[in-house]
Each structure stands twice: as C-alpha cells, then as structure tokens.
Amino acid sequence: MGPDPTTAPREPRADEDVAERLRSAGLSPTQRRRRVLEAVEHRQRPVSAHELYVELAGQGHRVGMSTVYRALSALAEAGLLHVFAGDGETRYRLCAAGRHYHLVCRRCGTVREYPADDDGAWLDRIAADADFQPDPRKAEVQGVCGTCLRAGQNGTAG
Amino acid sequence: MGPDPTTAPREPRADEDVAERLRSAGLSPTQRRRRVLEAVEHRQRPVSAHELYVELAGQGHRVGMSTVYRALSALAEAGLLHVFAGDGETRYRLCAAGRHYHLVCRRCGTVREYPADDDGAWLDRIAADADFQPDPRKAEVQGVCGTCLRAGQNGTAG
DNA sequence: CGTCTTAATGGTAATGGTTGTCAATATCGA
C-alpha cells in the first residue's frame, strides 16, 4: 500500500493530535509512545502496563515491556495520565486538562472526571482554611458508582 | 525484657484503648497487633511495613515481617488505617473516625485530616449530581502544605 | 536522498516489596 500524500483516504488528524500532545508534553513523539498513548486513550478505566503490552502485541505492534513502562511513567510525569496504585499493579488513565476530581468506583474500577469548575470554591477554601495548596488534578474520591450500587442491591441485599 | 503484669507502673489505659479498638474492628487484640497499631499511631506521616518492623525490633519487640504485613492489611481492611500506595512501598496511617478528607503533601509526605463536617455538602452534591456514592473516608487531595510551600519559594522560585 | 549523531527501544537479568507455607507458639475457654 503506497501512501499517496495527495489522495490519502486516512485522516491523519487523530494521529497528529497524539503526536502534538506528546510534543507539548516535552516528549518526542516516537511511534511506540504514540501507540501507548492511543491505547490508554481508548480505555474508560485504568489500564496496567501488562494489559497494554498484551493489547499492543495482539494488534501486531511489537512494543517491549520496558518501553511500555517507560512510556507510561513519562506520560504520567508529564501530567497526561493519572496514576492509580495500590492493587498489585499500577494502573494509568488519561487525565484531561482542567480542574476536575476523580471519582473512582471501587467495584467496577471505572473512573469519572467530575468537573470542579463551579465547585472549585471547595478547593480554594481548603487552600485558605487549611494552609494547603491542593492540586486540582490530584483529587481522588473513592466510592461506588450508581450502576454498581443498583446492581449490588439486587445481588447482595438478600 | 520481661514484662511484669503485677507491678507494671505503666498506665494500662492507652493499651486498653488500643485493644478495644482492635476488638471493635473484629480483630482479636493480640500482643503483636497491639504493638503494630501503637507504632503506627505514634507517627504523623504514613509509615511502611519495613519501617515498622525496624522500629519494633529496635524497641526489643520481636515481630515478624509477615505479622507486620498481616496486621497492617487487617487494620486497613477494618478501616482503622488509611492506605497510601504508589511510591514503591505501601504506607499506612491512622485514620480517624468521622468524615474527613486526607490532605497529602507531596513534598514532605505529611497527611492532614481535614474535617468534612461543615463542608460535607460537597460530597453530598457529588452523590446527587454524578450518580456516585462517595466514601467520606476515602477522599484524598494531593498538593503542597503551607510549610513546604514557603520553604520551596526560597529554594526554587529563582 | 544518504549519512551521521543521538535518543529510544527491547530482551533479559536483577531488584525488592509482598505473599504463601507450615511448624512452632500464643490465646482463650473449660
């Protein structure tokens, strides 16, 4: 399949977007890093290094384990990913820009980003009240999401 | 070395309190578990299993590594300790009863429990707004405490 | 478009925190 720069039916948009994101994070947008970022991006819940490794291998992309770990660490360090640790293996998830809290369901593991815009006063109050400067992107609330809550009522309450 | 049950000039109050806390958590208050809980209790910042092991050994108390791990896990499971993972080794800290957030300083590691009583509306609003039932004791906000903030201004703000 | 310099990569070995195993021991009730 020869690439036709003039008539290419692909949309290089998404790929370029990923590359640009890497660049603005201070990372050269290598092929492997783009693959890793894209793979994380397509997940709704945090994913582990090993899971990504398997997924990429299944897609025919040969990315070494070390590279997956390095990419994830770099992306997390750059603030593009949020880190979830504590259950054996570390998990990563895309972290959007802007103020938000992370609502983590301890049953299904789904993470939701709850906007802190209109509610940011809470963080600001803490800053003034407790002599503490909170990082809006590093606020995490654990609990149970509505779906699991309703599902659990049927399954456990008997 | 030898404990004197009859003439001990200590105040059994604190020890009984620890035992009672273990009992109400559903754990039989064995000597080792009491030692572990007491050791965690006397710390202001999260402590690792290995650190506790060394500390207890230094006090002449022979507590096996496995026991330390098991006690910490059990105490955390029971809700008496809060778990901090993600920096190599897992760390534990006493978790008070009542609604509070954990303010974690990423510089010095100190954890402060910020009461959520008057501010609980925030969690309740999330519950209604985002279809999510938050666990008040599992809310964690990372940031920088005032002390480190002021110390850092001199060293880094150049 | 080739070449060269440098950073990234990947297979593998090593690291180290954590857990499993099981005999020895402490705990608690009778």
Next chain:
DNA sequence: TCGATATTGACAACCATTACCATTAAGACG
C-alpha cells in the same frame, strides 16, 4: 492445667518493576 483454635515467624516463592546494554529508529544536515 489442659486442649482446641487462631496467630505467629522464618524462609521460600512470587511477580511487578527497573537496570543494563547491544541494537535500532528518529531527526538534522548537507
């Protein structure tokens, strides 16, 4: 005190993560 049961501790096993270093890709330059 005696016995049933849960706990403990030393050690080995486990496994996620990192270090190492030869190989390879990326990007600059002519």
